[in-house]
Amino acid sequence: MKQATAPAAVATVELLTIPTEGVTGRQARGADCIWCADPLTAGGAILLGERIVDGVRQFPRGCRPCTGRTAYRALLDHAQDCATCRTEGGGCDKGHALQRLTKQGRAAA
Ligand SMILES: [Zn+2]
Numbered sequence: 001m002k003q004a005t006a007p008a009a010v011a012t013v014e015l016l017t018i019p020t021e022g023v024t025g026r027q028a029r030g031a032d033c034i035w036c037a038d039p040l041t042a043g044g045a046i047l048l049g050e051r052i053v054d055g056v057r058q059f060p061r062g063c064r065p066c067t068g069r070t071a072y073r074a075l076l077d078h079a080q081d082c083a084t085c086r087t088e089g090g091g092c093d094k095g096h097a098l099q100r101l102t103k104q105g106r107a108a109a
């Protein structure tokens with residue numbers, strides 16, 4: 001029997017626009033913010049998930065301000081195109097994930 005893929009949360013790397021070019025080794029392994037290249041602390045970083053770029057596995061992380069800003073922009077873009085988010089108060093899974101990230105970004109580090 002084939003195991004069903006978990007209906008898990010949408011991976012953050014697929015929700016946000018995360019740069020793939022000019023990424024340093026430190027950014028690729030999540031030591032520096034993937035957007036602003038600031039060094040990250042354990043508490044101030046948001047895990048963006050795993051991705052593979054040119055066959056290399058990366059674990060990008062973002063600082064809170066960058067993640068929050070990027071998530072908020074993505075949320076606005078998404079809400080325009082998503083009937084569920086536009087018409088239902090609750091919104092869809094993707095909308096939820098983006099809202100959560102936006103809030104995380106705003107929370108004090
Ligand atoms: Zn940053």
Ligand SMILES: [Zn+2]
Pocket residue numbers: 078079082083084085091092093094095
């Ligand atoms: Zn939606």
